[in-house]
Each structure stands twice: as structure tokens, then as C-alpha cells.
Amino acid sequence: MRASSIAMVMTDPTLPDHPIVFANDAFLRLTGYSLLEVMGRNCRFLQGPDSDAAAIADIRRAIAAGVDLTVELVNYRKDGSAFHNALSLSPVRGKSGEVRYFFATQVDVTDQHRQTDELRHANLALAAALETATTLVHEIDHRVKNNLQMVSAMILLQSLDRSDLRLRDSLLDTLSRVEALSTVHHRLHRSGDVSRFDVADYVRDLLDDLVGATGRTDIRVRLDLMPVLVQAGKSAALALLFNELFTNALKHAFPPGTPGTLAVSIAREATCIVAVIEDDGVGVSPTATRLSTFGQSLIQTLSRQLGAETTIGPMSPSGTRVRIELPLAIVAAPV
Numbered sequence: 167m168r169a170s171s172i173a174m175v176m177t178d179p180t181l182p183d184h185p186i187v188f189a190n191d192a193f194l195r196l197t198g199y200s201l202l203e204v205m206g207r208n209c210r211f212l213q214g215p216d217s218d219a220a221a222i223a224d225i226r227r228a229i230a231a232g233v234d235l236t237v238e239l240v241n242y243r244k245d246g247s248a249f250h251n252a253l254s255l256s257p258v259r260g261k262s263g264e265v266r267y268f269f270a271t272q273v274d275v276t277d278q279h280r281q282t283d284e285l286r287h288a289n290l291a292l293a294a295a296l297e298t299a300t301t302l303v304h305e306i307d308h309r310v311k312n313n314l315q316m317v318s319a320m321i322l323l324q325s326l327d328r329s330d331l332r333l334r335d336s337l338l339d340t341l342s343r344v345e346a347l348s349t350v351h352h353r354l355h356r357s358g359d360v361s362r363f364d365v366a367d368y369v370r371d372l373l374d375d376l377v378g379a380t381g382r383t384d385i386r387v388r389l390d391l392m393p394v395l396v397q398a399g400k401s402a403a404l405a406l407l408f409n410e411l412f413t414n415a416l417k418h419a420f421p422p423g424t425p426g427t428l429a430v431s432i433a434r435e436a437t438c439i440v441a442v443i444e445d446d447g448v449g450v451s452p453t454a455t456r457l458s459t460f461g462q463s464l465i466q467t468l469s470r471q472l473g474a475e476t477t478i479g480p481m482s483p484s485g486t487r488v489r490i491e492l493p494l495a496i497v498a499a500p501v
């Protein structure tokens with residue numbers, strides 16, 4: 167015990183004021199006192215202004231009850247410097263069970279306290295930084311939303327001019343594309359995770375909006391959508407691509423009086439994600455496929471951006487089937 171590197175003392179509760187009767191070198195090193203200065207004294211000389219009164223009361227109770235105790239309290243060295251002491255206290259009993267001594271070890275845990283304090287400060291700083299970042303994201307969200315709304319409003323105003331009906335239709339198509347982008351943006355920010363985009367949810371909402379806007383009740387929608395989360399960076403292109411294909415089916419496949427079904431499926435396969443958009447409408451006329459319209463070139467450009475393979479073909483007995491093979495690389499990494 168004398169040579170141990172852990173500070174130890176023994177006290178004798180049978181003597182007046184419960185004095186120290188043994189202290190090892192590690193205890194003297196820890197406290198800065200000499201052996202003569204500690205022998206015969208009650209341990210309370212280690213206490214000072216910052217010693218926790220509740221911890222001191224615990225020690226008193228454990229001694230009175232003759233039980234073990236582990237407690238932490240601030241103690242003071244001879245030179246007045248404070249340290250956090252992890253104190254363990256045990257009664258040592260004689261043959262007939264009476265408490266003969268108390269045996270105590272002291273460990274200086276000031277460093278651990280400092281580290282805990284530093285960690286707590288670092289945590290507070292991180293929380294503050296996170297809050298700043300979140301505020302910034304909200305601010306950007308707000309501005310992008312406002313800007314997109316402004317763009318929509320300008321296009322809408324221009325489309326009110328009825329002197330050129332073809333221009334008006336083009337403007338309304340553009341408006342629908344801008345609105346598709348607005349929805350993507352809105353969804354990303356509403357979801358609480360701006361890094362991933364839920365394709366199935368988006369498709370469901372978009373179709374609701376687009377079919378609703380036609381005012382048609384004779385177009386049925388059938389959905390079979392596997393949940394797929396893609397990287398936010400791909401969301402705009404993917405949303406615009408779906409917007410083009412859904413709009414085409416709703417605009418061209420079912421002339422007034424021709425009811426039908428629009429079926430959309432998304433499935434995750436071994437090497438790719440496959441989206442299929444099918445309608446049982448009038449089908450693309452052979453002359454139409456040779457047209458180089460803006461819609462076609464947009465579909466091609468977006469497919470290229472996504473690394474997707476988009477094939478448009480007829481359905482039997484009638485209608486149009488579009489198959490999009492999307493690379494798995496656009497899928498968002500799991501969190």
C-alpha cells in the first residue's frame with residue numbers, strides 16, 4: 167500500500183475526531199502535504215469553498231453507517247489549488263464485525279472533468295453552427311421559392327395575351343415545367359432531408375395535379391410505385407422528364423370523348439431502376455415521331471443528363487409505352 171501509485175489513507179473512527187493513521191506516498195504527492203502534516207488530522211482539511219456540500223454529507227452518512235461509498239468532490243492541495251477527487255471509501259472490520267478503520271483511495275479526475283467541459287463546449291458550438299446552417303437553408307429555400315413564383319407569374323401574365331395562340335400554348339407548357347421544378351424544390355425542403363428525393367411520392371403528387379388540371383374524369387390512373395430515393399442533384403431532371411411524359415399522355419393520348427387509363431410503374435431491378443409509363447390511348451402517329459419538337463429534345467437531353475435509356479414505343483392493341491431505365495448510381499446513399 168505504501169508503494170502503490172494510487173493515493174490511499176486509513177483513518178481510525180475509534181479515536182477522537184476520526185484522524186488519519188496511515189497515508190501513502192501517492193497521497194502525499196497528490197495533496198502536497200508531508201506525512202507529519204497529515205497524520206492525526208481529520209480528512210476535512212482537504213475541503214474548501216468549492217467542495218460539494220451534498221458529497222460531504224454523503225461521506226458523513228457512509229461513515230456513520232459503516233458502508234462503502236464512491237463519490238466525487240472538489241478537494242484542495244496544500245498550495246491551495248483545487249482538484250476533482252474521485253473518492254472511494256470502505257470500512258475495515260475487526261473479528262467481531264466492529265468498524266476498526268476506514269480505508270480510502272483518491273484519484274485525481276480533473277483532466278476528465280476538463281475534457282468533459284471541452285466536449286460540452288464543442289457540442290454547444292456545433293449546435294450553434296448547425297442552427298446557423300439550418301437558418302441559411304431555410305432562407306435559400308424561401309428565396310428560390312419566391313424566384314420560381316415570380317418566373318411563373320411572369321409567364322402566366324404573358325400567356326394572357328391571346329393575339330398568338332401558339333405562343334400562348336408554348337408559354338403554358340413552359341409554365342407547367344417551371345411548376346414541376348417548384349414542386350421538386352418544395353418537396354425537398356418539406357421532407358426535412360434536402361439531400362434525398364422520394365420519386366414515388368413525387369410521381370403520385372404530380373399525376374394528381376396534372377390529371378386534376380385536365381378536368382377529365384374519364385382518365386383512370388393506375389400506379390405501381392416502389393419507393394425509390396434518389397440524390398437531390400438528380401431530382402430536377404427526373405421530375406421534368408416525368409412531367410414531359412405524363413403531360414404528353416394526358417395531352418395527346420385521350421382526345422375529348424376517348425376515355426382511358428394511364429399506368430405508371432417504378433421498380434428497382436438488379437442493375438437499374440425501371441420506370442414505365444403506359445397509356446391505352448390513340449398512340450403516337452408515325453408522322454409525330456419524326457417531328458423534332460421541343461418536348462422530344464427535352465426528353466432526350468434529360469435522359470442523357472440522368473444517364474437513362476428512354477424508349478418510346480407502341481402498345482398493343484393501342485396506346486403508347488415509354489420505358490425509362492435509370493442507372494442505380496442516381497440512388498441516394500442510405501443514411
Ligand SMILES: Nc1ncnc2c1ncn2[C@@H]1O[C@H](COP(=O)(O)OP(=O)(O)OP(=O)(O)O)[C@@H](O)[C@H]1O
Pocket residue numbers: 339414415416417418419445447448449450451454455457459460461462463485486
Ligand atoms: N402518349 C402519347 N400518345 C399519343 N401521342 C403522343 C404521345 N406522346 C407524344 N405524342 C405525339 O408525339 C408528338 C411529339 O411529342 P412532344 O412531347 O415532343 O411534343 P408536344 O407534346 O406536341 O409539344 P411539347 O414540345 O410542348 O412537348 C406529340 O405532338 C403527339 O402527337
Ligand SMILES: [Mg+2]
Pocket residue numbers: 410413414461462
Ligand atoms: Mg410534349
